[in-house]
Amino acid sequence: MDDRSLTRLLDGVAAGTVTPDDALRELRRLPFADLGYARIDHHRRIRQGIAEAVYAPGKTAEQCAGIVVELLDSPDGATPVVLTRAHDTQIAAALAAAPGGRVVGSTVVWRAAPTRPGSVLVATAGTADLSAAQECIAVLAANGVAARTLTDVGVAGLHRLLASLDALEGIDVAVVVAGMEGALATVVGGLVEVPVVAVPTSVGYGAALEGVTALLAMLSSCAAGVTVVGIDNGFGAACAALRVLQTVHRTGPPS
Amino acid sequence: MDDRSLTRLLDGVAAGTVTPDDALRELRRLPFADLGYARIDHHRRIRQGIAEAVYAPGKTAEQCAGIVVELLDSPDGATPVVLTRAHDTQIAAALAAAPGGRVVGSTVVWRAAPTRPGSVLVATAGTADLSAAQECIAVLAANGVAARTLTDVGVAGLHRLLASLDALEGIDVAVVVAGMEGALATVVGGLVEVPVVAVPTSVGYGAALEGVTALLAMLSSCAAGVTVVGIDNGFGAACAALRVLQTVHRTGPPS
């Protein structure tokens, strides 16, 4: 809906090659398919550089399957398709309708993009944070990015992180996944100069308040420029990392 | 009101050296002075090893002064007296009524106890945490403990703490004062084996929620055995540290 296509369309009308009615229809012909219960956004990848994911909760297994199939039928047939937070019934229905998806935890990926450059580190504070981290890694993989990982480096045992400082070098983005008090985000944020996306997790109990504590702590980080996504939102962190890679890519190498 | 004194009293009654009425009066003669607006607890130091402090907020300047004077008049005339969270008018009234107090921020100390052994480290994450730390240090000093300090070692600049690891050695207790995300408590908790008392401060804004974020984060610390006091409660942290020293003292050297 940018100026150029508007201009081209209006030029067509002025030139008589497009009738006003056709122009109006064209303007209204938006890039999505209406399934009744959902509007599939075929052009999101073009607009945002990320395939539209299907967020499963609240959808019936049939709706999940239907949306996945529609997405796989998109005109630009190479787009990756991701189903997130799906329970077993939804996964089964989706795989039955659209075989070939790769399941990682509650995430399913069809037609992962070919590998592309870009170095993302996914660091976790504890073993229990792995499930949010895996969602992040799976979504990155679906979009062609192979993440580097650093597991169980929570700052109560600081030497574990200090022994891994090499892993922090040469990366484009760091995703830090931590529950409880979420201190790892601050420590990593103080050690690297690249974007740090903090993912609070609901790991912990009582005063951890199901992730709210880690969330607030990360938002209050004394490491300048750390940004935060929602609790357990590995998907969002992956998308945030992909946005950084897209900026790197579009700015690209000067000739 | 322990068994021994009860027994002694009853023995006296049985022996006829104490009349029942006197015994009853004795049982009722509790170790405090009633000023009408306050009951001064002269024996708290004996019971808890810490002088009763006067918490100024909500008290008139006259009440502050009156309680301080009463405490200084206590039979065991060497007990330190501490006035906390006092504003200028309260401090002026108290000093007018009881000259000789030493003012540190909003704390005033009269008759500080002579120095005694015990090594307490007070570490702060940032310069803005100094006022809670100073309250802690002043209360420790009032009770005869000279604190060691480590200032501005927040974990976003980890090397500042790593350069000071010596300061963590040989201590009996560590008090960690930090606002924002409060991560310093976890890092220190992972480095020492002695008690760590975490003091969340109201430093920070927005999502720091006036100290609630640091409080929750410290309570959720993944460093095992870190304990927490209330927001900005330097006084409480000092008392907690003194309790540890009292345990050390009373267990003392085996013969």
Next chain:
Amino acid sequence: MDDRSLTRLLDGVAAGTVTPDDALRELRRLPFADLGYARIDHHRRIRQGIAEAVYAPGKTAEQCAGIVVELLDSPDGATPVVLTRAHDTQIAAALAAAPGGRVVGSTVVWRAAPTRPGSVLVATAGTADLSAAQECIAVLAANGVAARTLTDVGVAGLHRLLASLDALEGIDVAVVVAGMEGALATVVGGLVEVPVVAVPTSVGYGAALEGVTALLAMLSSCAAGVTVVGIDNGFGAACAALRVLQTVHRTGPPS
């Protein structure tokens, strides 16, 4: 990573007995084992005086078992190993892989340390607080400390506590476990001079807010120097008590 070992290492390099490469490797050889999904911290007991516990939630039964086995294989073969908050499947898997653990509620202990001196009182307000108290007692036992207990002494029936004042004498630390309004911590804090570690529990309903009320009340205690751990965190309270005992131990008897 303290100065002395650095100096020794550098002396070795200067003396030619250690090559620079070996020194670097040594500096990097950190005391943990990497299982892929977890980094086992074999030296934590040396650093913190407490065996690393395995926090079960969020880990698969296999991961629990794997970490326990790795810990039991540690070079210093006498270290106690503790699995906490484990559900039945996790416990079964861990015991199958590592027979001989003693199960107390959701806690399993392997190779408990020999009994050592130190007197910890664990007091509970009500029968319903027993499960958090038991976690605390089991972790203390694993580390060689036999706790004294005082059960169901909530302050609504004050005479129950007053009848047990003897139990408060001669202790090194008091752990107070209470839900609902958590008032027991304040009353105990006013009666003893040693450290009081308050454990809010999720006992109660409605306005008890799953332990948040007790937590806030304990943090706001008018008994000076009471410190608090997270909701239901019997493990943390045990570690806090152990930290006090370690200070007592290291300060030890003067010659």
Next chain:
Amino acid sequence: MDDRSLTRLLDGVAAGTVTPDDALRELRRLPFADLGYARIDHHRRIRQGIAEAVYAPGKTAEQCAGIVVELLDSPDGATPVVLTRAHDTQIAAALAAAPGGRVVGSTVVWRAAPTRPGSVLVATAGTADLSAAQECIAVLAANGVAARTLTDVGVAGLHRLLASLDALEGIDVAVVVAGMEGALATVVGGLVEVPVVAVPTSVGYGAALEGVTALLAMLSSCAAGVTVVGIDNGFGAACAALRVLQTVHRTGPPS
């Protein structure tokens, strides 16, 4: 608007002594005076046994004065009038318009009721809780009840309360005023069999959450049957106590 007056009115209509129009007018003639900005409820004392108080916040000084004057002009000229939470300007305006009020803190009382039987104890945990207690005492006094007081008996110094157990005997209601963790309400509730009205105060800082902690703690009290009013609501507690006295009075002595 009870049945009896309805019946009397309808009987009058049936007897022809009251015209339907008069009856309708009577039904509509409700016992209040409309000042434009306020509807004065002259009959509330009859309905609830408590004079209508004027809550000052949000009202102009003129509105405060006007409402007080209107209330003093009420047909039943002996009703006490109370202005609460008034700042200096409001008090000055009200006293200028209606001289003779007695000022206690932010409360002003005109035409206090003659003393009547009824024994209410107002106990406070600390000196800083006095201002809420004074509001309660002033409102009780306005309604003819002379409260007994017990000051500064917070449970961190339990012996202060134990020394005053006599004060708990023979009372009709206990009002317990406490901030911080509010534990005094539970302890008193466990010692007396009469109604306990707990008033949480905003005394304390940080985790005291401006009285929310005391409020939640009192609501979660393990002493059965303790009831709670809003934070700092000394006025409400006085009214609750008066309601109890009214029940005592109306049930009265059997002949």
Next chain:
Amino acid sequence: MDDRSLTRLLDGVAAGTVTPDDALRELRRLPFADLGYARIDHHRRIRQGIAEAVYAPGKTAEQCAGIVVELLDSPDGATPVVLTRAHDTQIAAALAAAPGGRVVGSTVVWRAAPTRPGSVLVATAGTADLSAAQECIAVLAANGVAARTLTDVGVAGLHRLLASLDALEGIDVAVVVAGMEGALATVVGGLVEVPVVAVPTSVGYGAALEGVTALLAMLSSCAAGVTVVGIDNGFGAACAALRVLQTVHRTGPPS
């Protein structure tokens, strides 16, 4: 532990009829039975006028049964015994060990007290509030008070309440049970002069916040002197009502 018994005891010691050791033993012989996991408070009824209830959550079925049996074995064999919030297994175990209990919802009553005077109205806003109301009614009945009820009179259909104004007359206490916005407490509080105990319930969803909204609303009631107990706390409301009746009873008829 009052003065009179102390005096009597000390007189005995002085007279030689009681040895000091016996006196000490007597002072320590407190009126409860220690079951190991619970301390049964046989004298609470004497102290508070209400039988000790057994709060089932967090207790094993065996513990529930054991405590009930102990209470039924109390010396003063006519005391009612109440088990609250018990699930089916706990109820079954308790009834097996102590046959004859009457089950109402999750409450079981053994040996209900004989009916005594006292008029308590229990009003509910909606049918869904009945379960909290029934707990209240059962506890009142256990203590010999037959409650009057007024069901489903929520203020969105004001005429339902207006049609029942008679029910508000002649009562000693009103218990108002309401969820959602809890407005019924205010309306009833404005219509009666006797104590109003408001019970917020967890009825409602979303912004009702599981009863917190009704709780806050009742605490903020513009009807002066309404008091509040915890969410869904029908038991507490019954005890609060009983406390009022006890005041009425003890003040009793003047001769």
Next chain:
Amino acid sequence: MDDRSLTRLLDGVAAGTVTPDDALRELRRLPFADLGYARIDHHRRIRQGIAEAVYAPGKTAEQCAGIVVELLDSPDGATPVVLTRAHDTQIAAALAAAPGGRVVGSTVVWRAAPTRPGSVLVATAGTADLSAAQECIAVLAANGVAARTLTDVGVAGLHRLLASLDALEGIDVAVVVAGMEGALATVVGGLVEVPVVAVPTSVGYGAALEGVTALLAMLSSCAAGVTVVGIDNGFGAACAALRVLQTVHRTGPPS
């Protein structure tokens, strides 16, 4: 209970055609049926223009069935009856007792009103918001209003909404159903001049706080005049829309 009927009644008494006793009885004969556990409000439809719905949670299946039957037996036999938030057992019981209800999700409708004019748009942000939307649509249908729908037009894909601007034209009310950050309400509110009723849903996780985030966001909408109902409250939104239609209807066409 309006003036006219009061007047008519009193006129009858004055005329001797109604006895005072009959008048009183009439005044007391309020338009509901008392089932013991519920008071059925047969006249609510007259008073509010909306049939009384039966809110199922907290009611037994028998109570649900009983109330539905009573409502269907109402004198004005054409009133629609709605059962909301019912689970399967409740639905089965109600349909067994009152066959012919139409089930939509957790809502059952008996005797839907004939279609009447009025154009309501129900727009949803995502597929997962459909269940709240369906409750709204079913309640509208029960009251004779056929809603227009616009599905899956969340503002992260703005062109989906822009392509549907036609749907916003010519409506009387817009109901906007959205979870997560609820931004759709603001965007729609900025595009139409008619009432916008925003329904926050519990769709989302973590920081979505089960609908609280969407609720707060909608209440803070920068689109002037957007109003909000409770979380997931499709029923309330339908009633709000019906209230608007009733105003349109009663103002109606001038002759």
Next chain:
Amino acid sequence: MDDRSLTRLLDGVAAGTVTPDDALRELRRLPFADLGYARIDHHRRIRQGIAEAVYAPGKTAEQCAGIVVELLDSPDGATPVVLTRAHDTQIAAALAAAPGGRVVGSTVVWRAAPTRPGSVLVATAGTADLSAAQECIAVLAANGVAARTLTDVGVAGLHRLLASLDALEGIDVAVVVAGMEGALATVVGGLVEVPVVAVPTSVGYGAALEGVTALLAMLSSCAAGVTVVGIDNGFGAACAALRVLQTVHRTGPPS
């Protein structure tokens, strides 16, 4: 940006009467003026039927004045202009730049619309709620609607409301303004069939939580179809009422 204008534009291009460049410029020429610090929305009144108000907080006095002047300079010179929540300096600056505004509390209105039909009732629970109500009334007046008012009819004195039932008849919308527990909204919602817009106010203290309690209570109202705006948002309530009147107007009288 509706279809009709798009079509007309495209027809012009097709007909050669509009060049593509002009069409593009036209499409981009949106109806606002860019002041640098603000974008004035001259067409909002056409789009939403309500003049754009200037929300003063956070704006400098100069910015307030500048925006008001720009709005008064709008092409359709009869549009009313409203400045809300302005403090004295902002009001002075605005009146200096644009004389003739009428000040009501913190609201200033220039060029109020001529009176138009529509009956809005603004009811307040207490005198302290008047300031939010006045904002609502002033904004209604600015848009040509003269509100009917009903003051100080809080439900703790139910007869005040019952005496005013006439005021509830014949209205198009009711705005209910109440703080504390906000019960008035439910009672009014149960008495009228037209839209009820509830405005929670920050009146009250402590548990009133600065309006959050009234907000939650109104959202949880058991009166079906009550809708809510933000705390103290008299402006929003006025706009919501105006939206209803616009629906009435546009549906209008059938011929």
Next chain:
Amino acid sequence: MDDRSLTRLLDGVAAGTVTPDDALRELRRLPFADLGYARIDHHRRIRQGIAEAVYAPGKTAEQCAGIVVELLDSPDGATPVVLTRAHDTQIAAALAAAPGGRVVGSTVVWRAAPTRPGSVLVATAGTADLSAAQECIAVLAANGVAARTLTDVGVAGLHRLLASLDALEGIDVAVVVAGMEGALATVVGGLVEVPVVAVPTSVGYGAALEGVTALLAMLSSCAAGVTVVGIDNGFGAACAALRVLQTVHRTGPPS
């Protein structure tokens, strides 16, 4: 402290050109200056690419001035220095000690870096959001980045944003500053493929909860990959944007 410098140091020791003592001293000579009240981190810019800012709140004017002077004295004399959130006294003291700073609101910048490539868009929803935006812009400018701005494009007037779609093209990062419901972040996030850093502001009142609502809404955004910083944290957003530019820079052009 990276491997290379360690190796070089150790090589020196091995070669005899560095003594062990010197090596130890070197290892301990960390790149900061200790002012007593603060540790100045001279190397942060090297480590994070961003000059260390001085956060003024909680610091005395003298401390602010002292730290600024120390930073300006840093060895690498071209580093920009930023003082944030300073009040007038702090600014005056800092400028007196270090003339030449440029003041923007509460931010002061000394020695701004020379302009460097990188395109950052800072978009605000309303005029009242400008102060947070200005902090962001000033910090970007200090680091050599000239931000593009888009002001007052809140989504309640969607056409204002749609008219500015050009501004969203060709950018490297978007910073979206919005209060109230914060919906602008979602809409922008749906329109661009580059990183979106959302800054919730405390603009709004009542249910806006001083920025918490916008914060939660942005964290729950349905636009994938939007990240969030703390409330009003323009500084943090600037640093987050700089981190992205640093990644672009370091990845740079392949040769």
